[in-house]
Every structure is written in structure tokens, then in C-alpha cells.
Amino acid sequence: MYKALYRRSRPNRFSEIVGQEHISLTLKNEVINGTFSHAYIFTGSRGIGKTTTAKILAKALNCAALQNGEPCCECNICKGIDAGNIPDVQEIDAASNTGVDNIRAIKEDAQFAPTVGKYRVYIIDEAHMLSIGAFNALLKIMEEPPNNVVFILATTQINKIPATILSRCQRFDFLRPSVLTIEQLLLKVASKEDIAINSDAVRLIAVLSDGGMRDALSLLDVCSNVSNGKVIDESLVESIAAIPLDKECLNLLEAAINSDYELCIKIINECYVKAVDISSLCESLLRHCRNILLLKTCKKEINLLEISQKSLKKTQEIAFKISLNQIMLILEEIKLAYEKLNKSSMPKIELELCLLNLCKKLHVLPVNECNSNQASEDESFRIKNWQQVIECLTETNSILAGALNDSSAYIKNDTVLIDSENSIFLELIRNDENAKKDLKVAMVKILGKRYRIGPYKK
Ligand SMILES: [Zn+2]
Structure with missing residues (x-):
């Protein structure tokens, strides 16, 4: 037996x-x-x-x-x-x-x-x-x-x-074992049982088992039974667990961020055709959102991420692109949809609706809000009395002050980052030491502190 x-x-x-x-x-x-x-x-x-x-x-x-x-x-x-x-x-x-x-x-x-x-x-x-x-x-x-x-x-x-x-x-x-602990157990069992499996597949099984040793070993068991002695890789695990690929989840999140509703529907349908359970698609999306959230908030805790090495770069790219508020909004909406679709007879429609909602909400989220969020995450803040700095500068350097009309500025650490596309400003700030000095003096007068200056890059 x-x-x-x-x-x-x-x-x-x-x-x-x-x-x-x-x-x-x-x-x-x-x-x-x-x-x-x-x-x-x-x-x-x-x-x-x-x-x-x-x-x-x-x-x-x-x-x-x-x-x-x-x-x-x-x-x-x-x-x-x-x-x-x-x-x-x-x-x-x-x-x-x-x-x-x-x-x-x-x-x-x-x-x-x-x-x-x-x-x-x-x-x-x-x-x-x-x-x-x-x-x-x-x-x-x-x-x-x-x-x-x-x-x-x-x-x-x-x-x-x-x-x-x-x-x-x-x-x-009893403590819920970490992904790393489960990975180590899987590797040990695989070696003892002569099961060939690559590290990405081990990681994926550990992540999917959500802290359950028994679930992790059962999934490894099924994989090894169908692998016919070939090395178990990520795609085999994905097909057996009928879970969406990391790639599809990340593409779906990216499409939502770009408010590309058509692409969202297309990706959901592709998963659906592959018999991916909509509920597990949602779970995977939530897992990826959490990873993005972690990347944005705890930069040192990289081993808390539940992701394969292969998908890390793409996740980092998305994390870099979106604001904290945006990812929190996405996480919240998908979580709501997940709760709803488990009770619904038409889970696919629930998820499509959720993505439509997200595309609309992310689309109207003003760009400025995103920028200021981005700024605050970088521990920088917008200078409220920047206009006063410019007015003060008018007295000593009216050309530079004029070039700075309509500009805004942020403080990051000990540097004031100036957001302006004005070519005169860029020219002066690069090549004119006196202009720089005048600006710094005006900043000390209004802001009460000596700062370095630099252009703000979006
Ligand atoms: Zn005994």
C-alpha cells in the first residue's frame, strides 16, 4: 500500500x-x-x-x-x-x-x-x-x-x-513555521527520498503551503508522483496546484495600475481557461500585493517576501512605480473581492468587477497625490513656504526667482529637491555658483536651516 x-x-x-x-x-x-x-x-x-x-x-x-x-x-x-x-x-x-x-x-x-x-x-x-x-x-x-x-x-x-x-x-x-523552515524541511525530505526538485519549486511549495508542513509535504508528494523522475520545477508545481503563475499575477497588477481594464479582463480569462481557481488567483494576487507592500515599507526584511527569485525583479519594478496609497487601495479592494467571491456563485465576475473598480479608482487618483505620497515614503516632505523662498530670492536674484515661478520643492534629508522644468533654472543651478548661493541664502532666511540643493527627478 x-x-x-x-x-x-x-x-x-x-x-x-x-x-x-x-x-x-x-x-x-x-x-x-x-x-x-x-x-x-x-x-x-x-x-x-x-x-x-x-x-x-x-x-x-x-x-x-x-x-x-x-x-x-x-x-x-x-x-x-x-x-x-x-x-x-x-x-x-x-x-x-x-x-x-x-x-x-x-x-x-x-x-x-x-x-x-x-x-x-x-x-x-x-x-x-x-x-x-x-x-x-x-x-x-x-x-x-x-x-x-x-x-x-x-x-x-x-x-x-x-x-x-x-x-x-x-x-x-505551536509556531507557524516560516517559509524558510519549510524550505529546509522540503530539501531534507527531497534528498532523503531522492526527489529531484529545483530551488524555485521548493520555494513555491513552501509559500503555497502557508505554514502547513503537512500541506507542503503532500504537494511535494503529488509533484514527485507526476514528475516521472524529471526535475520538479516551478511550472510543474503551478500546474498541479492549479495556481496562477507569478508572471500572470504581476501582469494583472501592472495592468490595474495602468488602468488598463481590457488587459485585466484578458489576463483573468487566460487564468480561467487554464482552470485556475478564481479564489486562488485572488490569494496569489494578495500575496504579491503583500510583497510589494513589504518592499515599500520594510526594505531590510527581504526574507519575509514570499516570492521566487525569478519574479523578484518585476515585483521590485512595480513597487518602485506605485505609491503606498495605491498598493494599499489595491490590497483592500482585492481582499474585499476575495471575501465576496467565496460566497458568490459567479466568482469570476466578482473579480472582474473588482479590477474595473480598481482601474477607475487608480485612474482618478491625482498624479500630485501620487507624487506627494512617493515623496513622503522617501522620508521627504513638500515645502509649504517655498513661495516665500522665491519671493525672498526676488530681492537678490530676480532672474532665478522668475525661473522658479510655478516650481515646487521637497526636502529630503539635508537636501532641497526643486521640481521645475524651466531651462533657465536648470542652466543657472548647474553653472552659476552665485545663483546657487543666492538661493541657499534665501532658503536659510525662510526655512531657518542650511540645505544643499538639487533638481527633483520624478
Ligand atoms: Zn520504545
């Missing part, structure tokens, strides 16, 4: 758990020192190792040949727990066993000593799905826990767990 890749590469020991070292080390020490709790709650998003960790803990608590807090994975008990046929360790899916009767059955079981191991371990998955009656019954057991019983509750929604239960559990918050 085919065993899925994520099952084959599931960690067997604490030391094999990736990205949750703060939890696995603590648990291992608790096992070594015998200071473990009778009730744990593991919380965090789906597919990041909560149940896997619970099983390792169950093995460590029962293993016949514990090795420095780690289960040996060789003894009959370890093997039995892995195979799921040791009655002392039970995994209960609360999503399908929500009732009070299920918990009562546990209560009865728990009265008896374990059959083969040292502890009865109850792993309750999706614990937030338990009914109120079931929680109350569970609380009764937790209030006076039998000595050899350990509960491990796993949940994706900790806010739905009653406070009375929470207060009796040792809580561990």
Missing part, C-alpha cells in the same frame, strides 16, 4: 520535530525529570505537528527503553503506538466524537491500570469541537485525574476551549 510522503517523513522523536524546539525540548526534559503534567493543550494552526508531538510524548511516557527522554521507537510499545494498536494510547477526533458519552467511556477506561504501558494517554484532536456536556465530563476527570492518565488536547481554536479546562492544562503554542 502506498504510504503518503508526509506519513513517511513524520518525526518519530522529539529531536526530529522541525520548528517547534521550544516545545520539544521542554517535553523531553519533563519526561527525563518525571515532571510531566496530567493534561496538556497544544494549540496552533493545522498541519504543523500538534498530533505528531502528542504521539511522540505518548511513546516517551510508555517506552520500555527510553533514551535520554527520547522514545526508542524499536520496542513493542513504541511500535504499537506508531501502528495505533496499543489500547492504552487513544487518539480521539473530537470533530466526530463530540458527545458526553465519548468522554464518559474514557472516564470508565481510566479507572483501570494501563494494559501494557505505564500511562493511558488520550489524545483529543480538534478538542474545541467537544460539546459543553463533554467538556464538563472531561473537567470532572481532570479535577481528580487518575495517576496513570495523561490527556493531550490539540486545537486550532484555543479561544473555544473553556477557561476551566485551560487552567488545568499545561499549554504549548
Whole structure:
């Protein structure tokens, strides 16, 4: 029988758990020192190792040949727990066993000593799905826990767990692994399993899995099954995940920025014809918007970007071209469309409407506003009393002052950047030292500070 890749590469020991070292080390020490709790709650998003960790803990608590807090994975008990046929360790899916009767059955079981191991371990998955009656019954057991019983509750929604239960559990918050952590895991698994894959494809799978290790490994599994031994590349991942290409998303965003509605419709239709799900097109667009936003706001945090090396340049170009307000507007509109289209029977029309709206809004956004936004992002600001500077300059250099009529200026760091197309101004500012001096003196008088000067380049 085919065993899925994520099952084959599931960690067997604490030391094999990736990205949750703060939890696995603590648990291992608790096992070594015998200071473990009778009730744990593991919380965090789906597919990041909560149940896997619970099983390792169950093995460590029962293993016949514990090795420095780690289960040996060789003894009959370890093997039995892995195979799921040791009655002392039970995994209960609360999503399908929500009732009070299920918990009562546990209560009865728990009265008896374990059959083969040292502890009865109850792993309750999706614990937030338990009914109120079931929680109350569970609380009764937790209030006076039998000595050899350990509960491990796993949940994706900790806010739905009653406070009375929470207060009796040792809580561990599982972290969502970073794209980089998932990339490293994928590379490790690929090398172990002899799967040929290039780095762009690894990156894309890591990005698409949105922090889920299981999802990432499942996608790698499918890719390796259809690749026929060829190197898995980005386009194979894209076709399997039926997601739009980075190129298409970036072109779509660019078309919107250029208010080219016809091109937007054309690109959406191309994706649609390729059976790309409109909802995942929206998700990809949001991801690209976020990348652009990051490029505009946190210039040093380049490793937070969720993008392949190949698409970085184009993303940078777009980020350079648009203002912060524009990208925030786009992000907001696509987010709204995404929420709407998931409820709509005609998602494609929702997205087309969204793009039409965007094209209209971006088109009427005044150029000046864009420029001033651009200026403010560059930590520069427009000089409000520039007109006064020009008036002051009239007294000492009327030619230059005249050339500066209708100009505007910005301050960036210690430089005043003057926005003017006037050829006399450009000539004077390049070649006439006296003109420069006169302007600087006028600036000191009005602005109260000595600045350098330079032409403002759009
Ligand atoms: Zn063992």
C-alpha cells in the first residue's frame, strides 16, 4: 500500500520535530525529570505537528527503553503506538466524537491500570469541537485525574476551549513555521527520498503551503508522483496546484495600475481557461500585493517576501512605480473581492468587477497625490513656504526667482529637491555658483536651516 510522503517523513522523536524546539525540548526534559503534567493543550494552526508531538510524548511516557527522554521507537510499545494498536494510547477526533458519552467511556477506561504501558494517554484532536456536556465530563476527570492518565488536547481554536479546562492544562503554542523552515524541511525530505526538485519549486511549495508542513509535504508528494523522475520545477508545481503563475499575477497588477481594464479582463480569462481557481488567483494576487507592500515599507526584511527569485525583479519594478496609497487601495479592494467571491456563485465576475473598480479608482487618483505620497515614503516632505523662498530670492536674484515661478520643492534629508522644468533654472543651478548661493541664502532666511540643493527627478 502506498504510504503518503508526509506519513513517511513524520518525526518519530522529539529531536526530529522541525520548528517547534521550544516545545520539544521542554517535553523531553519533563519526561527525563518525571515532571510531566496530567493534561496538556497544544494549540496552533493545522498541519504543523500538534498530533505528531502528542504521539511522540505518548511513546516517551510508555517506552520500555527510553533514551535520554527520547522514545526508542524499536520496542513493542513504541511500535504499537506508531501502528495505533496499543489500547492504552487513544487518539480521539473530537470533530466526530463530540458527545458526553465519548468522554464518559474514557472516564470508565481510566479507572483501570494501563494494559501494557505505564500511562493511558488520550489524545483529543480538534478538542474545541467537544460539546459543553463533554467538556464538563472531561473537567470532572481532570479535577481528580487518575495517576496513570495523561490527556493531550490539540486545537486550532484555543479561544473555544473553556477557561476551566485551560487552567488545568499545561499549554504549548505551536509556531507557524516560516517559509524558510519549510524550505529546509522540503530539501531534507527531497534528498532523503531522492526527489529531484529545483530551488524555485521548493520555494513555491513552501509559500503555497502557508505554514502547513503537512500541506507542503503532500504537494511535494503529488509533484514527485507526476514528475516521472524529471526535475520538479516551478511550472510543474503551478500546474498541479492549479495556481496562477507569478508572471500572470504581476501582469494583472501592472495592468490595474495602468488602468488598463481590457488587459485585466484578458489576463483573468487566460487564468480561467487554464482552470485556475478564481479564489486562488485572488490569494496569489494578495500575496504579491503583500510583497510589494513589504518592499515599500520594510526594505531590510527581504526574507519575509514570499516570492521566487525569478519574479523578484518585476515585483521590485512595480513597487518602485506605485505609491503606498495605491498598493494599499489595491490590497483592500482585492481582499474585499476575495471575501465576496467565496460566497458568490459567479466568482469570476466578482473579480472582474473588482479590477474595473480598481482601474477607475487608480485612474482618478491625482498624479500630485501620487507624487506627494512617493515623496513622503522617501522620508521627504513638500515645502509649504517655498513661495516665500522665491519671493525672498526676488530681492537678490530676480532672474532665478522668475525661473522658479510655478516650481515646487521637497526636502529630503539635508537636501532641497526643486521640481521645475524651466531651462533657465536648470542652466543657472548647474553653472552659476552665485545663483546657487543666492538661493541657499534665501532658503536659510525662510526655512531657518542650511540645505544643499538639487533638481527633483520624478
Ligand atoms: Zn520504545
